[in-house]
Amino acid sequence: MAVNIEDIKKLRHMTGAGMMDCKNALAETDGDIQAAIEIIRKKGQAVAAKREDRNAAEGCVFSGVNGNFAAIATLKCETDFVAKNESFRALAKKVLDAALANKAKSLDEVKNIQLEGRTIAELITDEIGKTGEKMELGDYEWIEAASVASYNHFNDKLAAICGFNMEGVEPQVGREVCMQIASMNPVAVGRENVPQATIDQEISVAIEKTKQEQVLKAAEAALKKAGFNPNHFDSEDHIESNITKGWITEEDAARGRQIMKEAAEAKAANLPEQMIQNIANGRLNKFFKENCLLEQAYVQDAKVTVGEFLNNTTKGLTVVEFKRVNLNED
Numbered sequence: 001m002a003v004n005i006e007d008i009k010k011l012r013h014m015t016g017a018g019m020m021d022c023k024n025a026l027a028e029t030d031g032d033i034q035a036a037i038e039i040i041r042k043k044g045q046a047v048a049a050k051r052e053d054r055n056a057a058e059g060c061v062f063s064g065v066n067g068n069f070a071a072i073a074t075l076k077c078e079t080d081f082v083a084k085n086e087s088f089r090a091l092a093k094k095v096l097d098a099a100l101a102n103k104a105k106s107l108d109e110v111k112n113i114q115l116e117g118r119t120i121a122e123l124i125t126d127e128i129g130k131t132g133e134k135m136e137l138g139d140y141e142w143i144e145a146a147s148v149a150s151y152n153h154f155n156d157k158l159a160a161i162c163g164f165n166m167e168g169v170e171p172q173v174g175r176e177v178c179m180q181i182a183s184m185n186p187v188a189v190g191r192e193n194v195p196q197a198t199i200d201q202e203i204s205v206a207i208e209k210t211k212q213e214q215v216l217k218a219a220e221a222a223l224k225k226a227g228f229n230p231n232h233f234d235s236e237d238h239i240e241s242n243i244t245k246g247w248i249t250e251e252d253a254a255r256g257r258q259i260m261k262e263a264a265e266a267k268a269a270n271l272p273e274q275m276i277q278n279i280a281n282g283r284l285n286k287f288f289k290e291n292c293l294l295e296q297a298y299v300q301d302a303k304v305t306v307g308e309f310l311n312n313t314t315k316g317l318t319v320v321e322f323k324r325v326n327l328n329e330d
Contacts, residue, residue: 062096072142076137146166147163203280228256
């Protein structure tokens with residue numbers, strides 16, 4: 001039978017599928033719109049299966065709040081072109097709104113939320129049929145606290161949420177703390193929240209770096225004492241270059257290498273352990289200040305920490321938890 005253009009437009013409006021897909025589906029079902037919808041949905045499932053091995057590295061990240069509940073939802077696709085498509089963005093926002101309304105506390109809960117007679121997972125499959133690209137839910141994070149706040153970065157690929165220990169936190173205060181989290185990417189609220197494995201790794205790196213510095217200082221001091229310029233011996237490539245330039249001779253190079261080797265071995269065998277530990281602890285403390293939210297310099301006023309800013313705003317106010325999702329690499 002001939003397909004009515006009005007039915008094609010109606011089906012397109014209902015499904016978002018292309019004009020030819022709508023026309024073909026209606027032709028196959030003799031104009032039965034409901035049956036045509038099922039054909040288009042099945043096509044979406046077929047496309048989804050074909051694209052399963054593709055990489056969905058683009059998409060949108062949105063965050064929001066519902067009372068004392070905050071969430072971040074990520075909908076991923078293959079290309080930035082689709083990520084900017086209004087239909088895709090509308091679906092991503094629907095996912096977040098549904099998660100907030102249901103106060104979902106896992107990705108599986110989000111997938112199974114019913115919207116418009118379909119689950120979120122099914123709606124995503126339907127969208128795959130429209131675009132032909134792989135799509136999937138990505139990171140999903142949530143927080144429940146006395147007060148919560150959220151921030152969406154302008155590119156819709158980075159978002160942050162945080163929870164506070166008190167009710168009634170001013171929205172602007174919450175937003176600014178979330179902006180701090182988004183921009184400075186802290187690893188924990190406070191140093192007591194940093195995983196022990198991270199602390200162990202940082203102290204190990206700090207100790208090794210400090211030892212290397214002490215050995216290098218000893219080698220440089222020995223070179224100076226012998227009348228050599230340490231800058232001429234800071235690497236093998238530099239030594240060879242300086243020989244070519246005539247700044248040192250082959251004999252100087254051999255002598256310098258020997259002096260550095262003997263001084264380094266002597267220092268390495270007699271490193272002051274307590275001093276090494278003290279310097280390493282100082283480096284660990286610097287790590288905490290740079291990576292723990294409450295100890296970070298507040299981006300709006302570097303004279304105070306985030307913790308001090310919050311306490312100045314309301315005595316005793318602090319962050320109890322935060323989450324951050326960045327679709328791109330930091």
